[in-house]
Amino acid sequence: MISIRNIVKQYAGQRALDDVSIEVAGGTVFGLLGPNGAGKTSLIRIINQITAPDSGEVLINGERLHSHHIGKIGYLPEERGLYKKMEIGEQILYLARLKGLSADEARKRARYWFERLEIQAWWNKRIEDLSKGMQQKAQFVATVIHQPELLILDEPFSGFDPVNAELIKNEILELNRQGTTIIFSTHRMESVEELCDSIALLNKSHKILEGKVKDIRNRYRDNTFAVDFTGNLPTPDSDAPFNTVANAENDGIGKLTLKIKPEFTTNDVLGYLLPKVSIMRMEEVVPTMNEIFIQTVSKSN
Amino acid sequence: MNKILLIIQREYLSRVKKKSFIVLTLLVPILFVGMIGAIGYLAANQANMGDRKLIAVVDESGWFKDKLANTPTIQFAYASGSYEDVKTGFTKSDNDFLLYIPQSTKGIMLYGKKKASLTVSQTVEERINAVAQAHRLAEAHIDSAVMADVQKPLHMEVKQLTDAGEKDADGSVTFIIGMVAAMLIYMSLILYGVQVMRGVIEEKVSRIVEVVISSVKPFQLMMGKILGVGLVGLTQFILWIGLTVAISTFGGGLLMKHSGAATQAKEMKMNAGTMPAAQAAAGGDNEMGEVMRTLNNVNIPYTVGCFLFYFLFGYLLYSALFAAVGSAVDSETETQQFIMPITLPLIFTFALAQTVIVANPDGALSVWLSIIPFTSPIAMMIRLQFGVPMWQLGVSMALLIAGFMLTVWVAGRIYRVGILMYGKKANYKELAKWFMYKD
Incomplete structure (x- = not known):
């Protein structure tokens, strides 16, 4: 769907993006991650043709980025807002027409979305008279009204209350089911694991990690397991098939975190533990995206 | 281009529809005309607004008696008593000003309860000079009609002369x-x-x-x-x-x-x-x-x-x-x-x-x-x-x-x-x- 190739963007004295290449497959949800100032917004602005790269190119469906692609992209910026004094319906129509919709088509789609998000009664209200949640729904409608093939959402849930965040999330997923490719920029990792198929991690203008979420997490597995048990576990000796990472007790239940030694398997661990304690649960500890994020970023710093 | 038109349309309509635009557009001409009208009206009706200054005249020269012309804002009244009497009584009288003309017509004084405004002092000065001029003309046996003729200003028109004409x-x-x-x-x-x-x-x-x-x-x-x-x-x-x-x-x-x-x-x-x-x-x-x-x-x-x-x-x-x-x-x-x-x-x-x-x-x-x-x-x-x-x-x-x-x-x-x-x-x-x- 979109390939970003060797993008370099220089602002006076500092490099915002340094030879960044990213592939986003059509129909997926792609997470663009990174700490503040990593270059996410710069990259997004380049895809939206708000700024142009110093070198490198962006291809959409194999075509070089061109102004006629504007109508295919929907963009929800992190710094977002609407005209405060303008009526909400009129405003959505204006933004839709700027994206190239005809007046009739814009009206039809706006009606559809207003009903879907249950804000149709507020069509003639000014933005400043609406609640925050209502404004955000309107903002979302403005982003998706022209049925973009590519939806770029920069911190989409910031400022949403949990109910509205859930509602918008479901709308995003529904659009994705219908085939919309979604690029999702955030530093809130819990939503990444839930939503994203693939991610790219930027830090200090470089891409430092890219791939499918599943693959990345698998790559970061290091044979760490958590075991819940009851009974008295003597301190494991050096013959044990694992190294103890942590051992704690909570309400009479022992919680052991262990790392299996390379030549052993989970069965060896169970064989070692079974005669000593009664095991209630054993589970692999796969690092969360948050941990991977922190680990990768601090390593690259 | 089409998009610029859309933007122009929004910028234009959102402003023109504002109440402040409508109010300002209507109010400015009304205020403007009203102000001009009010100034004209006030200027024209100054006399009727009770703003007439009374000037007591003590004329020792005898040139001016009943000859100073009133204006809508200034009224001259000729005092009968001596200068000293009128002057002592002035602050308690209804008169706003006291005009004193000595025998020699030198050292003419205008006293006021308040400072005289520029218009008042100028008008009074004009009036005395007009009368004095007429008086001197008469003394020199010059007919005032002749004098008027003499003083008639010549008129000059300013024109531009171009190839196209005047x-x-x-x-x-x-x-x-x-x-x-x-x-x-x-x-x-x-x-x-x-x-x-x-x-x-x-x-x-x-x-x-x-x-x-x-x-x-x-x-x-x-x-x-x-x-x-x-x-x-x-x-x-x-x-x-x-x-x-x-x-x-x-x-x-x-x-x-x-x-x-x-x-x-x-x-x-x-x-x-x-x-x-x-x-x-x-x-x-x-x-x-x-x-x-x-x-x-x-x-x-x-x-x-x-x-x-x-x-x-x-x-x-x-x-x-x-x-x-x-x-x-x-x-x-x-x-x-x-x-x-x-x-x-x-x-x-x-x-x-x-x-x-x-x-x-x-x-x-x-x-x-x-x-x-x-x-x-x-x-x-x-x-x-x-x-x-x-x-x-x-x-x-x-x-x-x-x-x-x-x-x-x-x-x-x-x-x-x-x-x-x-x-x-x-x-x-x-x-x-x-x-x-x-x-």
């Missing part, structure tokens, strides 16, 4: 037309320029700007706003002019019929009667006719055409700069340091317009000011009425268009970066850096 060219009328046009341009450049700036700040503060420029180029957004506000200005001007003419024709007629005209005419006649006869003869119809003739001689399409041209391009030039300022700041309070240098050429030219340019419209300074793009919209308005060589007008217009393209280009480069800079305190160095950014 043209009436009264300096005062051209001065007024030029000043009004220059003032309108001066006010509107600042008024609508600031509106553009506010609009840009509003978009930046409300954070809609990034949503919009993901659909259109920043330059399109800026130009759309500038043109939209420009159309609002044009609409407002046309409505103001139309309404003022309508209200003054309609309301003025009504007012005149009511009272003003009658009183004014009466006063004029009275003034004329008491003025030295010679002076009176010159006034009135003759001069009025000349003004009318000069007015008829003003080439209206040429004047209006030039006015609209300089208004439009002057506005485009300045509003682009105002837009750049708006893009650079986060709130209106930060704009001061940038607005000052923008408005300076306007204030400077406007100040010079009233002095240097009017006094010497063909002088080197006037010519330069009317050619340099930043000052030409105002300076040319003054010069226009005195006749400007075609080539100067051409150069001035061409340079103004070039200047407009330059400022729009510069402003556009600052604007495209500025509108995306949140929470960054801008200074001139920063603006220069933004200007240098590649796309």
Whole structure:
């Protein structure tokens, strides 16, 4: 769907993006991650043709980025807002027409979305008279009204209350089911694991990690397991098939975190533990995206 | 292009539909006409407003008894007692002033309970001089009719002689037309320029700007706003002019019929009667006719055409700069340091317009000011009425268009970066850096 190739963007004295290449497959949800100032917004602005790269190119469906692609992209910026004094319906129509919709088509789609998000009664209200949640729904409608093939959402849930965040999330997923490719920029990792198929991690203008979420997490597995048990576990000796990472007790239940030694398997661990304690649960500890994020970023710093 | 039209449409409609626009558009002509009317009415009815000054006259010379003419604001009363008596009793009397004329007519004094206003002292002085003149003429056995004849002023007409023939060219009328046009341009450049700036700040503060420029180029957004506000200005001007003419024709007629005209005419006649006869003869119809003739001689399409041209391009030039300022700041309070240098050429030219340019419209300074793009919209308005060589007008217009393209280009480069800079305190160095950014 979109390939970003060797993008370099220089602002006076500092490099915002340094030879960044990213592939986003059509129909997926792609997470663009990174700490503040990593270059996410710069990259997004380049895809939206708000700024142009110093070198490198962006291809959409194999075509070089061109102004006629504007109508295919929907963009929800992190710094977002609407005209405060303008009526909400009129405003959505204006933004839709700027994206190239005809007046009739814009009206039809706006009606559809207003009903879907249950804000149709507020069509003639000014933005400043609406609640925050209502404004955000309107903002979302403005982003998706022209049925973009590519939806770029920069911190989409910031400022949403949990109910509205859930509602918008479901709308995003529904659009994705219908085939919309979604690029999702955030530093809130819990939503990444839930939503994203693939991610790219930027830090200090470089891409430092890219791939499918599943693959990345698998790559970061290091044979760490958590075991819940009851009974008295003597301190494991050096013959044990694992190294103890942590051992704690909570309400009479022992919680052991262990790392299996390379030549052993989970069965060896169970064989070692079974005669000593009664095991209630054993589970692999796969690092969360948050941990991977922190680990990768601090390593690259 | 289509998108610019959409932006212009939004900028235009959102402003024209505002209550403040409608109120201001209606109120200004009403206030303007009302103010002129009120001034006229008050001036005409001063006497009726109980504002008549009583002046007690002690005349020891005997020249003035019953000869000083009253005016609507001044009434002379001849005291019978001696100067000393009247003077001691003055502060307790109803009289506002005491005029003392000694036997020798030297050392005439005007005492007042309060300080005499300039009009009062001048009028009194005029009146005594008129009587004294008549008295001396009589003493010299010169017939006052002969004297009036002697003093009749000669009249000179000012005309311009060109290849096309003669043209009436009264300096005062051209001065007024030029000043009004220059003032309108001066006010509107600042008024609508600031509106553009506010609009840009509003978009930046409300954070809609990034949503919009993901659909259109920043330059399109800026130009759309500038043109939209420009159309609002044009609409407002046309409505103001139309309404003022309508209200003054309609309301003025009504007012005149009511009272003003009658009183004014009466006063004029009275003034004329008491003025030295010679002076009176010159006034009135003759001069009025000349003004009318000069007015008829003003080439209206040429004047209006030039006015609209300089208004439009002057506005485009300045509003682009105002837009750049708006893009650079986060709130209106930060704009001061940038607005000052923008408005300076306007204030400077406007100040010079009233002095240097009017006094010497063909002088080197006037010519330069009317050619340099930043000052030409105002300076040319003054010069226009005195006749400007075609080539100067051409150069001035061409340079103004070039200047407009330059400022729009510069402003556009600052604007495209500025509108995306949140929470960054801008200074001139920063603006220069933004200007240098590649796309």
